[in-house]
Amino acid sequence: MRPHTGDARPVEVEPMPGYLDLITRASTVMLGAWRDCSSCGLELSKQTLLDNAYITWTEIALFFFCAFLWTQIRRGLTESLFQPLAQWCRLPPKDAAKMPESVWKLVFYTMSWSYTTYLLFFSSYSFFHDPPSVFYS
Numbered sequence: 001m002r003p004h005t006g007d008a009r010p011v012e013v014e015p016m017p018g019y020l021d022l023i024t025r026a027s028t029v030m031l032g033a034w035r036d037c038s039s040c041g042l043e044l045s046k047q048t049l050l051d052n053a054y055i056t057w058t059e060i061a062l063f064f065f066c067a068f069l070w071t072q073i074r075r076g077l078t079e080s081l082f083q084p085l086a087q088w089c090r091l092p093p094k095d096a097a098k099m100p101e102s103v104w105k106l107v108f109y110t111m112s113w114s115y116t117t118y119l120l121f122f123s124s125y126s127f128f129h130d131p132p133s134v135f136y137s
Helices: 019-036 042-052 057-088 093-121 131-135
Strands: none
Touching: 057 093
């Protein structure tokens, strides 16, 4: 640790890069890594995916439909339940703006935790007694 000499010069701070700078730098690095990756196993990974993943157009459409439906449910709950609840609780504007997101996280994680608890403790899966069974057929 250096002793304090009493010199009160201002410390120069590097300016925070903007989103455009972030995207430009990240894409440059990723494209450079992509070009340099001639024998890093990318073709093997692609072939393994094509050999073992059987995804139909119906499944792709179902994925996008579920993502759209999930977004609409979230929007509907935020507008009709979470924002009125924040107003009913008379929260300050700053907290009221954050409340819908916080309640949504509570709902999502409660559902996820409950489903995981059901799978681990109340179903016939033997995760605790035989962990490799996850990889069996």
